[in-house]
Every structure is written in structure tokens, then in C-alpha cells.
Amino acid sequence: MPVIEVKLADFLEMLGKELKLEEIRDTLPMMGVSWEGETEDGFMIEVFPNRPDMLSVEGLARAYSSFIGLRRGLRIYEAKPSDYTVIVDRKVEAVRPYFASAVLKGIEFDDALIRSIIQMQEKLHITHGRKRRKVSIGLHNLEPIRFPVTYTTRPRDFRFRPLGEIRVMSLEEILKGTSKGLEYGWILEGKEEYPILIDSKGMVLSMPPIINSEHTRIDEATKNIFVDITSTDWRAMNEVLNIIVTTFADHGAEIYTVHNRYYDRVVETPDLSPREMELDPEYVNELLGLELGQEEIASYLESMGHGVKLGNPLVVLVPCYRTDVMHPMDLVEDVAIAYGYDRFIPEIPSISSPAGEDPLEVFCRRLRDFMVGFGLLETMTFMMTNRRNLFERMCMPPEPVAETENPKTEEYNILRNRLLPSLMEVLSGNKHNPYPQNIFEVGEVILLDEREDTGARTAKRLAAALCHSRANFSEIKALMESILSNLGLHEVELEPSSLPCFIEGRGVEARIGGRLVCWAGEIRPEVLESWGLEMPVAGLEMDVEILYELALNMGG
Amino acid sequence: MDPKLLASSLHENERRIMRVLNERGAATFEELSLALDLNRDAVEKACAWAESKGMIEVERRSRRFYQLSDEGALYAEEGLPEKRLVRLVMEGFNEVEALKELFPQINIALIWVRRNGWADVKNGRVELTEEGVEASARETVDERIIKRLSLSPAGEEEMGDLMDRVSLLLRRGLIQRSERVEKVARLTELGASLIPFLEEVEVIAQLTPEHLRTRSWTKATFQRYDVRLPAPRIYPGKRHFVSQVIDYIRRFWVELGFREMKGPIVELAFWNFDALFQPQDHPARDLADTFYMKTPRSGRLPDPELVRRVKETHENGWTTGSTGWGYSWDPELARRCCLRTHTTSLSALAISKLREEDLPAKFFSVGRVFRNETIDWNHLIEFYQTDGIVVGDGVTFRHMLGYLKEYLERMGVERFRFRPGYFPYTEMSLEAEIWVEEKQSWMELFGAGMFRPEVVKPLFGREVPVLAWGPGFDRIVMRHYGINDLRRLYSNDLGQLREAKIWLR
Known part of the structure; x- marks a missing residue:
């Protein structure tokens, strides 16, 4: 989630009130941001992804001033009509279909505004814009632009001078030879032609979503700005445009609309009118467990920057920069935040409902406690592992296993289908500790299974490993038989095991009613060597689900 | 405290040590180890227990010891070079140049035969004196010292009348001197007073099935343990935290x-x-x-x-x-x-x-x-x-x-x-x-x-x-x-x- 840096002086100036840093630190998180710490001249906060309107100092101060009661209620932002027109060529449909724009006039650029705008633009690109793939923003000096502007596409060899470059470059060169091109070029991968914003004199404004042109560069003397937004998502585009123009407006800029002429319609942007949403006071009280009157609810909504028309239901005017209000529930949360999370009195309701643990989990706990009775120490190992540990080191032939596509470390790229190798890994990592090392685990493995919706099944296993100078087959077989007989399982068929992790002639498989419940044996020296162990090991693994089923049937 | 009770808190090895001390008056730990056929660690341990209970006192004395250097140990096997030279001369090898090939340590040997007055060198030949001829036939004091020390290090008192030659061999680098702390145990008054109670009955440390089957425990006493001593660490089977x-x-x-x-x-x-x-x-x-x-x-x-x-x-x-x-x-x-x-x-x-x-x-x-x-x-x-x-x-x-x-x-x-x-x-x-x-x-x-x-x-x-x-x-x-x-x-x-x-x- 995005973290923004706020200079205290800038923040207080936007707020229009003197506050101590401590006061802000104690109250701001209760409005719904994470306090990330103090800086030399201000503070850092994390803004939640549902509130991109707070990614600028202006937006944050706007929300906060309502929250602490300085300027409550809806702020009206007006967009004045104008004759500016942008023609949206149908050719962009295949590349980057949506376009919206606005004109801002009377801007007084100062350090604070520049800092804030640069940070906001960057964070909006990353979050709401999904690294510019979904939405990208262009800010231009209005003066050199000759309207109407056209949003269209151009072939790869089309040339203009991109921002910050000293020469004219082809679109292809820009993608391959500029830092922005390399960073965002993937968005245009595979496209025949690339998006271009160009004015009526043929001067290029930008190549969205990559880079602006040098021609429309903004500097401190710039008074008037043309804002363009290109996007693959109609709603997100307009949200971002509104957030940007209202931020400038908080600095005294005047907003003018632009006619965006699509082939089949003309869309005038920005649309800054608040959205109306109905809210039933009873819904609020039912969800929050409070008894608030209409006026109280209205007042809390005003503390969150909404306008309210009283009545039942209340009609809430949601400001145009609030992108997160999708459902009346979102307004209920705003009431809760304004009321103060710290003011709610926690209460456990008297709801009776049947309680209990999953029977298999209860069985697993019984098994664990039973294993402890043998003096074994319980381990908890990762389910993710690799083929080397699961198969090669165990001298086992590879078996089909669940595998992840994109592990950050190759050491953990598959899910174990047996538990005993995990215990061998534990022993291998404990050579510095005193022996005997007798350990066990009741844990999960993943088995591929066509019958499941996902094609894989979670299975429970019990494994034990005895590691000391006299560990041997007879000891592990005794353990196996003790576990089985304590579960009431006596009619066990024993067969030599062919698993190559055991010494030949010292591995056993136990079946009950034809079902394999346990494999056990003395681990072969090649396996011990591959784990770097100089101590004999005898191990077993049991299928817990089958054990449980059989034990239940035996128990009657 | 009741001496019987005290006696019953003694370990078998403590009792055996106290008996030896009672017979001999005092003994070093080496002597105890030999006398009881116990390893040195067991003696150390038992003496420490007995000392902490006030049964014995242990005196720590510092003593000088003499032992052979590497060179001395070599001569203990081969014989001293001067003695070997004398023998070679008596066998007829008396030309210095010929001896040099036969006998690499000739230079050292020549120094010492002259100092001992056993021989002279004239015209490139070694000529024995009477003392030299006589010395070839007997064991010299130096040889006696080296032979003794080749068995084990020896204390100063044992070397008493040989000290002149010892100092010489020290300077010659054939023997070395070192200091060792020796522990000598002797009974205290309390310890001595318990001697009569040590023999009375069998003292049981580990109770065995044998004791139970024969009911021999009824006539025995149980060794009383110092319950504050550390027990060995044991580890439980346990659930992961x-x-x-x-x-x-x-x-x-x-x-x-x-x-x-x-x-x-x-x-x-x-x-x-x-x-x-x-x-x-x-x-x-x-x-x-x-x-x-x-x-x-x-x-x-x-x-x-x-x-x-x-x-x-x-x-x-x-x-x-x-x-x-x-x-x-x-x-x-x-x-x-x-x-x-x-x-x-x-x-x-x-x-x-x-x-x-x-x-x-x-x-x-x-x-x-x-x-x-x-x-x-x-x-x-x-x-x-x-x-x-x-x-x-x-x-x-x-x-x-x-x-x-x-x-x-x-x-x-x-x-x-x-x-x-x-x-x-x-x-x-x-x-x-x-x-x-x-x-x-x-x-x-x-x-x-x-x-x-x-x-x-x-x-x-x-x-x-x-x-x-x-x-x-x-x-x-x-x-x-x-x-x-x-x-x-x-x-x-x-x-x-x-x-x-x-x-x-």
C-alpha cells in the first residue's frame, strides 16, 4: 500500500490551523490511515487503496479538516464550461480506449504544490492506475496547445521530441531507449500502433501511457494546465481526473470542462457533481449497534466530507473525489469512523450456536498427546519443499506432486506428498544437539486428486523418526505396533516394503483390510549420508485419515 | 551429629580412601589411585566430597620435578655420546677423520671426554686416559640419573646427593626442571573418629533387585546423598510450543x-x-x-x-x-x-x-x-x-x-x-x-x-x-x-x- 510523505508546514497551511505533530499523530490514524512515523520536517502515512483522494497533501488535509470539525460537509467544486475539444479517434479502441480531460487555470505553482503533485501523480499511477496499465495521467502547459487536440494512434516510426530528451525520437526508439519507455513499454507490447495525443498544428502532447512531449513542458511560470487521462477503465479514469482537478482547485485553480468527442457521443469532463445515495438510519444503527438519530448520523457524515439531505431515508451527497463509496455500507463505515472506533463499547452477544471441533482435528490432537507419551518431541515443518529433499535425498523415485508456478526461492517450489522427509530435514539441522533425537509430527501433505475441484487434496499424516546410536528396525516396528494396538487395530497384515528409503529387508508396510496405513523401517545409509547424518535413523509414516476411519469402526 | 549418620552419607570410594589414610597416615592422590586401583578422576571426586564433609584435609604442595628433555630421552636409548666414543676408541677406531664418518655426534663427544679427563686428541688421534679406560667399564653417575628419569620424573628429595651432576645435566639441556602441585590427603579428627563406623554394615548406593530378593537391605544402611548436587539433564517428549x-x-x-x-x-x-x-x-x-x-x-x-x-x-x-x-x-x-x-x-x-x-x-x-x-x-x-x-x-x-x-x-x-x-x-x-x-x-x-x-x-x-x-x-x-x-x-x-x-x- 502506498506511503506518502507530508511536510508538516504544507499540511498545516492547507489545513489553515496550527496543530502539534503529536495531536496529528494521535488523531489521524483514527480517520483511517496508518501512521508510518515522523520525518525531519513532517510525517509519513500509509493511505489505504480505497482512498486515493488522500494521496496528496491537499486531499489529506481536506479529509482531516472535516474529520476534526474545521470544515464539515460537502465541498462544492465547479467546472466552468469551455470550448476546448478533444477528438477521440476510433483507432485507439484497440490500444487504450478511454480518454478524459480538463483544463485548469490560474495556478500559482510553489514548492509545496509541485512536491504534492509529483507525489500524488506517482502514487496514483502505481495504485489506482495499476502501474499506468489501467490509468495514466498527463499534465501539460496549456499555452502552446492548439485545439482541437486529437487522441489517436501513430505507427512506430512516427517521431517527436519526448520530455527531457534533446532530440526527436521515433516511438520505437522511445520504448527502447528512454527510461520511461523501458519501464512502461510492456503496456503497449504487441500493439500495431501506439497512442498519441496531438494538437491541430501537428504538435505532439504525449505518447500515453509512456511519456509527455518537451513541447508542453510545465515549469514554475506555468499558469494554465491541460490534464489528460487515458485508460482501459471508464470509471477509474474519471475518478483519477476528479482527484487531480480537485487537488488543484484546493490551491485556487479554476476548473474548465473539455468536450471529449468520441465517434458516437460527446462526453464533457470533468463531472464534479456529487453522487446521491440513500441511507436508512435504521440500517446504520442495526449494523453498528448504536442508537443514533437522523441528525447525529447526518453530522457524522458531514465530518467525513459528505453532504446530507435529512429525511428517511437520508439522502447523502457523496463528493466526486470519493471513489470508494460503492454501497450504503460504505457510508455506515464513514459514520463509524466519525463516531470514533475508540468510542464503541465492545460487547459479546448472547448468541447460542452449536460449538465444537472437527472430529479429525480432535483425533490428531489425541495422536500428538499419545506420541508425546513415547518421549517424542513434536516438530512443525513447512509443507513447501523441493524435489531434492523430497525425493533425491530420500533415494525415492520422483512422484507427481503439486507444484507452484512462481516461487521466489526455488528451495520451496513444490508441496510435500510425504511427511517423513521433513523429519529427516529436521534431524539434519540438529547435529549440534544431544542425542537421542526422537521426533514426530502430525501434519499435512498435498496429494494430486482428480476428484477434487482443485485437482489436489489436503491429507493428514503422522510421521516419527528415532535417531540415536542404537536406533533400529525393531524399535520403530514396536512403535508402529503400539500405536495401532492402542487404536484398537489388531488385524494388521505386514509385508516387506519396497520403498528405497529403507534398508532392503528392513522396511515394512502395514495394511488393514487391504488399506495401507503405515510404512516404517530403518533408513538406508545412502539417505543418512545425503542428509549428512552420522547416526542411525528408523522412521515411520501413517495415513491419519484411514487410521481414524478404521479406529472409529473398530471402536463401534 | 551422630557419627553413624555421618558415616552413612559416605560414598564407597570415600570410605576406601579413609581406610587407606587411616593405615598410612597420609597419601598423595597418586598413591591413593595406585592403592585403590581407582582412576585419578574418581580419587579427585571422592576426596573433594570427603573434604567438603570435613572427613579429610587436603594439602596442596608445590614440588620440583626433574625429567628428561628430548635430547636426554634420546641418550637414554642410545647411550651418552662421550661413552659411545670411548667404546669406539677401545674397539680401535681412533682417527678423528674416520670417526667423523662413523659417528655424527663426534664433536659433542669430544667436548665431554676432554672435560671428564677421559681422553686427549693428539695428531688427529684420540688417546684414552686411564680414567677413560676405567669409565668404559662402569655406569657413570650421569648415566644413573638418566636411567632413573627415563622411568618417570623424580622429585628433588630423591635427587638429593646427585644434585651436582643434576645441575650439570640441566645446563647441558639433557634434563628439565618443572614445578607440580601435589595433593596430599590425611584424615581429620572427625574423619579419624568415624573409622570405627565404616566397617559395620554394607552401605547401599543403588538399590538392586538382588537386595530386595535377598532382603539384604534390612542389614545394610543406605548411603545418604547430597541432594543439592546437580542431576544429569533429561529432556521430555513435548508438544511444539x-x-x-x-x-x-x-x-x-x-x-x-x-x-x-x-x-x-x-x-x-x-x-x-x-x-x-x-x-x-x-x-x-x-x-x-x-x-x-x-x-x-x-x-x-x-x-x-x-x-x-x-x-x-x-x-x-x-x-x-x-x-x-x-x-x-x-x-x-x-x-x-x-x-x-x-x-x-x-x-x-x-x-x-x-x-x-x-x-x-x-x-x-x-x-x-x-x-x-x-x-x-x-x-x-x-x-x-x-x-x-x-x-x-x-x-x-x-x-x-x-x-x-x-x-x-x-x-x-x-x-x-x-x-x-x-x-x-x-x-x-x-x-x-x-x-x-x-x-x-x-x-x-x-x-x-x-x-x-x-x-x-x-x-x-x-x-x-x-x-x-x-x-x-x-x-x-x-x-x-x-x-x-x-x-x-x-x-x-x-x-x-x-x-x-x-x-x-
């Missing part, structure tokens, strides 16, 4: 009236994300955080009606009263298999199985979740979460705070607060934070919230309040056990597991 915590958490959810819900670890993206109203381009669904599966890659979506509702809710809000996310929902992305990133997938599953008559309902789960992270002190790829949901009309935000407060208090957290948070599937969303005294700041612990209608209605069929939380508890366990590195929770160091305190809650 995190496993103990999980048991505890399971128990208190049941005590609070929750029923367990379960579900798969390899899960459809549909249950992990889509059913929880996470838009398909949400950053949390990125490859960066989620383990997507190569095998099995994709699975089968559940009930088509449910899938349709979820699709429409994402696209336009369906009948939930929401605007939806306003994009085109892709079933292929929902079919992808992944390792569950949270156990909240189980909550979605559980709600989808609920019928109207099951309400109100409370569910919990404890299970493993997976995140595609680079492992470090602060990140693991596998850890545990405990989810809970409360489903029912009339369930409120205050009730959620009530359950969370109960959870935190039962986990031993003393100072905490709730502040607004954000999750795409909850509204009211909150973060529970705990106060970290060392840092004087709040630390995020976990998130919770009420499921959005966009989550609940497609799963259950109508909007009903659902309280939901999914805390991990690693941080709390770490604080309890004083662990600073997350990896130490599951490093399975047997030393750590053996020493870890038992979870007392």
Missing part, C-alpha cells in the same frame, strides 16, 4: 461457542479472492504475493448459479445495492489454483454452505496460509491464521469489537486499540494494534471487519451481517517466548524445543 498455542486457541473458540470450519490448502482463486469481492486486477492477487499453481493449474468452478452471482456482483453489483467494480469478470482467472493466502477462504466456503435455519452461526478455523515472500527475519512463506465469523441478523460492529477484545485478552495482550483499516471484502474494516512499550508506538497486529454485502449476498442469498476476522498469532507467540526472528518459530531446533517453557494459558 506453537502447537500448544494452537490447541489453546482452538479450545477458547470452542468455549466461546464456535464450530470449526475446514477446507483445502490448494484452493481456487474463486474462493480465495473472487468470492471475497476482490477485483481481478487487485494488487493483492498479483503473482508477487500469491503462490499460483503450475500443477494443478486450474480447477472446476462450483455451482454455476453461485458463480453467476459473484460475476454479476463484481461487474455491476448484482442485486446487492452496490455499484460493483465495473469491469468484465473472467471465469478463467477464478479457475486458477493457488495456495490459500488466508483462511478467510474457509469463511466464504462456510457461508456458502449455510442455510437460513442454520442462523445464527459462529465458525472458527486455525490453519496454514501461504505467501510468496522472500524469507527473512520478518517474513515467512507459511504461517498460521485463525479465522472467525459470526453470521446472524442483529449482529453488530460492537459485537465484533467484543469478540476481538476477548481474543486479545485471552492471548495475553494487555494494551490494544482498534482503528479504521481497509480490506476489499469488509466494511467496517479495522486494524487491531498493540502497544509496544519498548518502541513507544502502536504496532498493527491483524485486521478484521464485517463482510460487505457484495460478499455475503451472493454466497448466502440475502444480506445478513457477518463479523469476520483472521488474525495471525505469530507476533504474540514471539513476544511471549522472547523470539525476535520469525524464522525461529519453525526452525525446529531441538535444543530450543526442549528448553521452551510450557504454554500456561
Whole structure:
């Protein structure tokens, strides 16, 4: 989630009130941001992804001033009509279909505004814009632009001078030879032609979503700005445009609309009118467990920057920069935040409902406690592992296993289908500790299974490993038989095991009613060597689900 | 104290030592070791016990010892060079040049035969004196000393009358002098007074079946032990400390009236994300955080009606009263298999199985979740979460705070607060934070919230309040056990597991 840096002086100036840093630190998180710490001249906060309107100092101060009661209620932002027109060529449909724009006039650029705008633009690109793939923003000096502007596409060899470059470059060169091109070029991968914003004199404004042109560069003397937004998502585009123009407006800029002429319609942007949403006071009280009157609810909504028309239901005017209000529930949360999370009195309701643990989990706990009775120490190992540990080191032939596509470390790229190798890994990592090392685990493995919706099944296993100078087959077989007989399982068929992790002639498989419940044996020296162990090991693994089923049937 | 009682606290070796001392008056530890056929360690130990009980006193004396140097040891085998020269001359080899080839140590030998007055060199020939001829036939004092020291080091007193030659050999570098501390034990008055009681009866250290069968114990006394002495370390079979915590958490959810819900670890993206109203381009669904599966890659979506509702809710809000996310929902992305990133997938599953008559309902789960992270002190790829949901009309935000407060208090957290948070599937969303005294700041612990209608209605069929939380508890366990590195929770160091305190809650 995005973290923004706020200079205290800038923040207080936007707020229009003197506050101590401590006061802000104690109250701001209760409005719904994470306090990330103090800086030399201000503070850092994390803004939640549902509130991109707070990614600028202006937006944050706007929300906060309502929250602490300085300027409550809806702020009206007006967009004045104008004759500016942008023609949206149908050719962009295949590349980057949506376009919206606005004109801002009377801007007084100062350090604070520049800092804030640069940070906001960057964070909006990353979050709401999904690294510019979904939405990208262009800010231009209005003066050199000759309207109407056209949003269209151009072939790869089309040339203009991109921002910050000293020469004219082809679109292809820009993608391959500029830092922005390399960073965002993937968005245009595979496209025949690339998006271009160009004015009526043929001067290029930008190549969205990559880079602006040098021609429309903004500097401190710039008074008037043309804002363009290109996007693959109609709603997100307009949200971002509104957030940007209202931020400038908080600095005294005047907003003018632009006619965006699509082939089949003309869309005038920005649309800054608040959205109306109905809210039933009873819904609020039912969800929050409070008894608030209409006026109280209205007042809390005003503390969150909404306008309210009283009545039942209340009609809430949601400001145009609030992108997160999708459902009346979102307004209920705003009431809760304004009321103060710290003011709610926690209460456990008297709801009776049947309680209990999953029977298999209860069985697993019984098994664990039973294993402890043998003096074994319980381990908890990762389910993710690799083929080397699961198969090669165990001298086992590879078996089909669940595998992840994109592990950050190759050491953990598959899910174990047996538990005993995990215990061998534990022993291998404990050579510095005193022996005997007798350990066990009741844990999960993943088995591929066509019958499941996902094609894989979670299975429970019990494994034990005895590691000391006299560990041997007879000891592990005794353990196996003790576990089985304590579960009431006596009619066990024993067969030599062919698993190559055991010494030949010292591995056993136990079946009950034809079902394999346990494999056990003395681990072969090649396996011990591959784990770097100089101590004999005898191990077993049991299928817990089958054990449980059989034990239940035996128990009657 | 009763001498009988005192005597009975003596170990067999202490008794034997005291008897020897009674006979000899005093003895060094070497002598005791020889006399009792006990190794030196056992003598040291038994004397230490006896001394601490006041039975004997041990005098530590420093003594000078003489022993052979490497060169001296060589001569002990080969003979002294001057003696060998004398013999060679007597056998007829007397030309110095010829001797040089025969006898490499000729120069040393020549020095000493001259000093001893055994021979002279004239015209390149060695000529023996009378003393020389005589010396060839007998053992010299030097030889006697070297022979004696070749057996064992000897103390100063033994060398008494030979000291002149000893000093000479010292200077010649054939012998060395060293200091050693020697311990001499003798009985104290108390010890001597106990001698009559030592022989009386058999003293039993380890009681054996033999003693019991023959009832010989009735005539014996038992050695009294010093119960303050350290016993050997033994290690119990034990539950893993995190496993103990999980048991505890399971128990208190049941005590609070929750029923367990379960579900798969390899899960459809549909249950992990889509059913929880996470838009398909949400950053949390990125490859960066989620383990997507190569095998099995994709699975089968559940009930088509449910899938349709979820699709429409994402696209336009369906009948939930929401605007939806306003994009085109892709079933292929929902079919992808992944390792569950949270156990909240189980909550979605559980709600989808609920019928109207099951309400109100409370569910919990404890299970493993997976995140595609680079492992470090602060990140693991596998850890545990405990989810809970409360489903029912009339369930409120205050009730959620009530359950969370109960959870935190039962986990031993003393100072905490709730502040607004954000999750795409909850509204009211909150973060529970705990106060970290060392840092004087709040630390995020976990998130919770009420499921959005966009989550609940497609799963259950109508909007009903659902309280939901999914805390991990690693941080709390770490604080309890004083662990600073997350990896130490599951490093399975047997030393750590053996020493870890038992979870007392």
C-alpha cells in the first residue's frame, strides 16, 4: 500500500490551523490511515487503496479538516464550461480506449504544490492506475496547445521530441531507449500502433501511457494546465481526473470542462457533481449497534466530507473525489469512523450456536498427546519443499506432486506428498544437539486428486523418526505396533516394503483390510549420508485419515 | 551429629580412601589411585566430597620435578655420546677423520671426554686416559640419573646427593626442571573418629533387585546423598510450543461457542479472492504475493448459479445495492489454483454452505496460509491464521469489537486499540494494534471487519451481517517466548524445543 510523505508546514497551511505533530499523530490514524512515523520536517502515512483522494497533501488535509470539525460537509467544486475539444479517434479502441480531460487555470505553482503533485501523480499511477496499465495521467502547459487536440494512434516510426530528451525520437526508439519507455513499454507490447495525443498544428502532447512531449513542458511560470487521462477503465479514469482537478482547485485553480468527442457521443469532463445515495438510519444503527438519530448520523457524515439531505431515508451527497463509496455500507463505515472506533463499547452477544471441533482435528490432537507419551518431541515443518529433499535425498523415485508456478526461492517450489522427509530435514539441522533425537509430527501433505475441484487434496499424516546410536528396525516396528494396538487395530497384515528409503529387508508396510496405513523401517545409509547424518535413523509414516476411519469402526 | 549418620552419607570410594589414610597416615592422590586401583578422576571426586564433609584435609604442595628433555630421552636409548666414543676408541677406531664418518655426534663427544679427563686428541688421534679406560667399564653417575628419569620424573628429595651432576645435566639441556602441585590427603579428627563406623554394615548406593530378593537391605544402611548436587539433564517428549498455542486457541473458540470450519490448502482463486469481492486486477492477487499453481493449474468452478452471482456482483453489483467494480469478470482467472493466502477462504466456503435455519452461526478455523515472500527475519512463506465469523441478523460492529477484545485478552495482550483499516471484502474494516512499550508506538497486529454485502449476498442469498476476522498469532507467540526472528518459530531446533517453557494459558 502506498506511503506518502507530508511536510508538516504544507499540511498545516492547507489545513489553515496550527496543530502539534503529536495531536496529528494521535488523531489521524483514527480517520483511517496508518501512521508510518515522523520525518525531519513532517510525517509519513500509509493511505489505504480505497482512498486515493488522500494521496496528496491537499486531499489529506481536506479529509482531516472535516474529520476534526474545521470544515464539515460537502465541498462544492465547479467546472466552468469551455470550448476546448478533444477528438477521440476510433483507432485507439484497440490500444487504450478511454480518454478524459480538463483544463485548469490560474495556478500559482510553489514548492509545496509541485512536491504534492509529483507525489500524488506517482502514487496514483502505481495504485489506482495499476502501474499506468489501467490509468495514466498527463499534465501539460496549456499555452502552446492548439485545439482541437486529437487522441489517436501513430505507427512506430512516427517521431517527436519526448520530455527531457534533446532530440526527436521515433516511438520505437522511445520504448527502447528512454527510461520511461523501458519501464512502461510492456503496456503497449504487441500493439500495431501506439497512442498519441496531438494538437491541430501537428504538435505532439504525449505518447500515453509512456511519456509527455518537451513541447508542453510545465515549469514554475506555468499558469494554465491541460490534464489528460487515458485508460482501459471508464470509471477509474474519471475518478483519477476528479482527484487531480480537485487537488488543484484546493490551491485556487479554476476548473474548465473539455468536450471529449468520441465517434458516437460527446462526453464533457470533468463531472464534479456529487453522487446521491440513500441511507436508512435504521440500517446504520442495526449494523453498528448504536442508537443514533437522523441528525447525529447526518453530522457524522458531514465530518467525513459528505453532504446530507435529512429525511428517511437520508439522502447523502457523496463528493466526486470519493471513489470508494460503492454501497450504503460504505457510508455506515464513514459514520463509524466519525463516531470514533475508540468510542464503541465492545460487547459479546448472547448468541447460542452449536460449538465444537472437527472430529479429525480432535483425533490428531489425541495422536500428538499419545506420541508425546513415547518421549517424542513434536516438530512443525513447512509443507513447501523441493524435489531434492523430497525425493533425491530420500533415494525415492520422483512422484507427481503439486507444484507452484512462481516461487521466489526455488528451495520451496513444490508441496510435500510425504511427511517423513521433513523429519529427516529436521534431524539434519540438529547435529549440534544431544542425542537421542526422537521426533514426530502430525501434519499435512498435498496429494494430486482428480476428484477434487482443485485437482489436489489436503491429507493428514503422522510421521516419527528415532535417531540415536542404537536406533533400529525393531524399535520403530514396536512403535508402529503400539500405536495401532492402542487404536484398537489388531488385524494388521505386514509385508516387506519396497520403498528405497529403507534398508532392503528392513522396511515394512502395514495394511488393514487391504488399506495401507503405515510404512516404517530403518533408513538406508545412502539417505543418512545425503542428509549428512552420522547416526542411525528408523522412521515411520501413517495415513491419519484411514487410521481414524478404521479406529472409529473398530471402536463401534 | 551422630557419627553413624555421618558415616552413612559416605560414598564407597570415600570410605576406601579413609581406610587407606587411616593405615598410612597420609597419601598423595597418586598413591591413593595406585592403592585403590581407582582412576585419578574418581580419587579427585571422592576426596573433594570427603573434604567438603570435613572427613579429610587436603594439602596442596608445590614440588620440583626433574625429567628428561628430548635430547636426554634420546641418550637414554642410545647411550651418552662421550661413552659411545670411548667404546669406539677401545674397539680401535681412533682417527678423528674416520670417526667423523662413523659417528655424527663426534664433536659433542669430544667436548665431554676432554672435560671428564677421559681422553686427549693428539695428531688427529684420540688417546684414552686411564680414567677413560676405567669409565668404559662402569655406569657413570650421569648415566644413573638418566636411567632413573627415563622411568618417570623424580622429585628433588630423591635427587638429593646427585644434585651436582643434576645441575650439570640441566645446563647441558639433557634434563628439565618443572614445578607440580601435589595433593596430599590425611584424615581429620572427625574423619579419624568415624573409622570405627565404616566397617559395620554394607552401605547401599543403588538399590538392586538382588537386595530386595535377598532382603539384604534390612542389614545394610543406605548411603545418604547430597541432594543439592546437580542431576544429569533429561529432556521430555513435548508438544511444539506453537502447537500448544494452537490447541489453546482452538479450545477458547470452542468455549466461546464456535464450530470449526475446514477446507483445502490448494484452493481456487474463486474462493480465495473472487468470492471475497476482490477485483481481478487487485494488487493483492498479483503473482508477487500469491503462490499460483503450475500443477494443478486450474480447477472446476462450483455451482454455476453461485458463480453467476459473484460475476454479476463484481461487474455491476448484482442485486446487492452496490455499484460493483465495473469491469468484465473472467471465469478463467477464478479457475486458477493457488495456495490459500488466508483462511478467510474457509469463511466464504462456510457461508456458502449455510442455510437460513442454520442462523445464527459462529465458525472458527486455525490453519496454514501461504505467501510468496522472500524469507527473512520478518517474513515467512507459511504461517498460521485463525479465522472467525459470526453470521446472524442483529449482529453488530460492537459485537465484533467484543469478540476481538476477548481474543486479545485471552492471548495475553494487555494494551490494544482498534482503528479504521481497509480490506476489499469488509466494511467496517479495522486494524487491531498493540502497544509496544519498548518502541513507544502502536504496532498493527491483524485486521478484521464485517463482510460487505457484495460478499455475503451472493454466497448466502440475502444480506445478513457477518463479523469476520483472521488474525495471525505469530507476533504474540514471539513476544511471549522472547523470539525476535520469525524464522525461529519453525526452525525446529531441538535444543530450543526442549528448553521452551510450557504454554500456561
